[in-house]
Amino acid sequence: MADGAGLAGDRVMTAGSTARIMVAAAVRALRGEDCADLRNPGAPSRFTGAPEPVRRGAAARAAGRVALTPEQAAEVDAERVARWIVDQYPRRCYPGVVLGSPHGAAVHLAVALGVPWLPAAFETTVHWSGGAVDRPDAALDHGAALAGRLLAGNPDVHVRQVHCPASRGPLSGATVSLLVRWQSLPAAYARFLADRLAPDGPVLLLRDARTWPVYDAGRGHSFQAGSPASGLDPADFDPDSHALRQVLRSVGGDGARWQPPAVSCPRGYAEHGVEPGFELAVRDWAGRRGNGVHRVLVPRPEALSAAVADLYRGWLRRAGKTGDRLVVECGRLLDPWQVVRAGLVPYWCENATRRSVDAAEWWLAGSEPFSSVDVLPESPGMRSPALAGLPQWLAVAAFGRRRRALDRTAARGYPVAAVPTRRATEVLRAQPYDLPAPPPLPAATAVEAFRAGGARQGLVVG
Secondary structure, three states, rough: OOOOOOOOOOHHHHOHHHHHHHHHHHHHHHHHOOOOOOOOOOOOOOOOOOOOOOHHHHHHHHHHHHOHHHHHHHHHHHHHHHHHHHOOOOOOOOEEEEOOOOOOHHHHHHHHHHOEEEEEEEEEEEOOHHHHHOOOOHHHHHHHHHHHHHHHOOOOOOEEEEEEEEHHHHHHHHHEEEEEEEEOOOOHHHHHHHHHHHOOOOEEEEOOOOOOEEEEOOOEEEEOOOOHHHHHOOHHHHOOHHHHHHHHHHHHOOOOHOOOOOOOOEEEOOOOOOOHHHHHHHHHHHHHHOOEEEEEEEOOOOHHHHHHHHHHHHHHHHHHHOOEEEEEEEEEEHOOOOHHHHHOOEEEEEEOOOOOOOHHHHHOOOOOOOOOOEEEEOHHHHOOOOEEOOHHHHHOOOOOOEEEEOEEEHHHHHOOOOOOOOHHHHHHHHOOOOOOOOOOOOHHHHHHHHHHHHHHHEEEEE
């Protein structure tokens, strides 16, 4: 697509998507700012006193209003999105960079290193008039046409479509979710790294290694019914699944209508995987420049969360801090700058599923006790058999020896009401200051910690 053509990056990248929130949080932290100005679609733009929870219907309507029209899919310029991402970062020389799959702990890692975090993909949503949450076959037909328009102007990307009522709720019947994954290093990323990465600065590439059944016709567009982020297994998205019928009933669908397309790749990388071409391009660029590349394969989100939490604890203690106050963040409820300002150890749950919360409990049970544990559960905005109940979140907070806090505002309307992303900032601002912040963590220290302690969590470092 011609330079300057196409939609603006902030118009294309889905508001409230994980990658967009992560970029925003990392940018603010490197500027020395918190996330007070961030909010989810549908949440109030201003608060007086305690924020009121926002119902899923309002959030869905707001998100739908900012989705692209089918005609605008042809105006998406992936290079322009990349340029919009890097242009947000402060203009300075960085000692390294973290790239890859969206993950809250990856952003905390980047902030500890004092480096940017760059996603290997971005999400865009497009209107689906006459859509249905229980018709993945129709979603595929509509999405294939949209992907064709997008790919016509962006030959260097792969489009992964995700139809998942269990994680997107009613929105999956009103919009189509497209994950646009770069198959090479965007020119804007290459210029950014050439201009701002130190000559010997290492590149850390984090890859989500989860797999999922995928339909791929080989035309640059692939499709998956369901998602690992739902907390369910692939078998739970079979037409005769009791869990699927529960989910569909909760969002106004009918399990009898669910007919997913035939799977061409039973164990393809799920939506947040990194395209092989992107990794090869990163390695090629770094090799020509003499920058080292370290790849970290993440088999489960909790593996990276645990490894980064352990890393933070050691980093804080080497700086003379206690490292015994923990904050358990969830989804979009995070604030890396406030975490560093307060000298906290961050543990990030991908979502509010039982699987994510179970993992947090197991890690806490095997860790040295924390004097305080603050928990910020992100409400998914819908009911699902995979979700953790509030008693389980309370059990996580109960690991604190002296302070055990579950945010009441986040819990008030759980699981069907949402609070703004900046709610995390409001909670963490109440934590006592623990300044000065430690000096930036050397990337070599992080890599060695991942090779040692991270290996126990399942991380594979290359």
